[in-house]
Structures are given as C-alpha cells and as structure tokens.
Amino acid sequence: MEGYKKGVKCSDCHSFDMDILSSRLFMCSDCGVVVGVENQIRDYFLHYTKIIPDEVYTRRDIQDHINIGLTEYTLQKVIKSNFRKLDNRERIYYFSP
Amino acid sequence: MREKHEKLKVYEFLYNRLPFSDTEKQEFRAMQRMEKLEARFERELARIKTHNMSIHWHTEMLIDSDYEIVNVLIVTDYCYYLFVLHDLAGEFYINPFNILCRDNHEAALDLNRSERIYEMFRSQLIDEGKYQRPIILKYVMMNSGFRLQGRRSELFLDMKNLPYYLKAIEHSAVIRKKNHHPASTKF
Numbered sequence: 001m002e003g004y005k006k007g008v009k010c011s012d013c014h015s016f017d018m019d020i021l022s023s024r025l026f027m028c029s030d031c032g033v034v035v036g037v038e039n040q041i042r043d044y045f046l047h048y049t050k051i052i053p054d055e056v057y058t059r060r061d062i063q064d065h066i067n068i069g070l071t072e073y074t075l076q077k078v079i080k081s082n083f084r085k086l087d088n089r090e091r092i093y094y095f096s097p
Numbered sequence: 098m099r100e101k102h103e104k105l106k107v108y109e110f111l112y113n114r115l116p117f118s119d120t121e122k123q124e125f126r127a128m129q130r131m132e133k134l135e136a137r138f139e140r141e142l143a144r145i146k147t148h149n150m151s152i153h154w155h156t157e158m159l160i161d162s163d164y165e166i167v168n169v170l171i172v173t174d175y176c177y178y179l180f181v182l183h184d185l186a187g188e189f190y191i192n193p194f195n196i197l198c199r200d201n202h203e204a205a206l207d208l209n210r211s212e213r214i215y216e217m218f219r220s221q222l223i224d225e226g227k228y229q230r231p232i233i234l235k236y237v238m239m240n241s242g243f244r245l246q247g248r249r250s251e252l253f254l255d256m257k258n259l260p261y262y263l264k265a266i267e268h269s270a271v272i273r274k275k276n277h278h279p280a281s282t283k284f
Contacts, residue, residue: 047110067216
C-alpha cells in the first residue's frame, strides 16, 4: 500500500511514539497510555489482515510492521502466539492468532 | 455487549497511517461522535435489566437519497423502540413545517423524516399473527445544553428523562396482561 505507515501506534491518541516499558508493556510517550505488547501487536495484524488478507510474512516483515525494537525473545513469543508457518516453509508465516 | 462499528475500527487503524481526504476526515469525526453517543446510551442501558429484550445497534438506511442512522433498536415482546441519538446544544424551536430550528432560524433537523424512518421499519418488522407490535421512535437529545422553546414534540427525549424511559421499557417488557400472548421476537 503506497504511503502506508507501518508500526504499532497508540489507540487513544494515534501517536507512533511508543516506548517499551518491559517485555509485556508499551507506553505511549505522548499521552502516557500503557498497553500490552501482545494485544497491541495482535490488534495491529488483525486490522491489517482485514485490509490486506492472505498476506504472508517473513520474520523481517513482521519486525518491519511492528517497527519497535523488540527483544528476540519477545518477537519469538509474538510470532509463536499469532503466526503459523506457511505449508511447512521455513520462515514464511501467515497471521493466525 | 455492543461492538464498535467496523468502519470506525478501520478508520481508527488507518488514521495517521494513510493521508485522509477532507471527506474522510469529516466522516471519521462524525463516526467518533456517534460512537461516544452510543457508548453513553449503553451506560444508561446497563442500569436496567435487559434479559427480556433484544438490543440492536447502529442501523443505517437510505431514505430519499439521504442516509439516516437509527442508533438503537430495542425489541420487547410488546413493542419496538427506535432511538436516534443527537448531540445538539443550544436553544431550538419547531417551526410550522415541522423542522427543528436553532434560535437563529437555521434548520437543524427535519422532523418529517421520522415518519419515513417509521415507514421503513414498519415494512420490515412484521410480526406473525394478527398482533403487530407498535413501533415507537424517539430522538434522544444527549446534550444537557439542549433547550426546546415553544411547541413541544413527543418525538424528543432528553437525558434527564432517558433513565426513567428505559426503566419503563424494562417494566413493560415483563408485564403479563391477562389473555394477551406476547408476539414472537424473531425478525
């Protein structure tokens, strides 16, 4: 999608300035709202999939979409909870929470 | 439990991700206002028992090339209640043509359209058997700053009276009249 800005944003004030508080929490730098990492990322892909269904992702794509520096552990947890491998192809995933 | 309108969810997701046209911004703001009104109505509804009624949210319909929104439809065994929510504030009056006008005479709401909304629902909500449940439409003025001068109208319900009105619906949903069999609620 041309001009589409990726990344997790605050659902209250729509700012992209999200800080990582811990492996489980994001905080919006603008309005201070605290949200769960996994919920926020799941919501992002749920909505993105409604607009662009049947999209497949590499691990790199998922990181690009989230656009926040998660630890490897957190990223792996997110992928394991929300994505499935496509036809046993290594490192290609589809969103399936 | 009321769900947020799907279109609003999409707009919220795409806001700040893609540039919005002026029309889209306008529509987004209108949907956000409507969402706030429906959330407020839902809070009022939470104060009554609703297990004897079914509640349907946010119906849009095209009437004479213009869209109308009925925010809430409450269905009981005895009646259909339609609620259209408004956030108008200030002094208003109803002119001889049945138009709600501001005190500067600017038209705010065409009350004649309530008849068209009624007709649309009447043609769709058909009950089995001889008894046809009545349909009651109310414009709920959710802003406490709304003042109606001069001629009154049964169409309007203000926030002060809304809790009592909903309570009356709750009571009427369960009253059993002798020899009267409630209509089926399927539609």
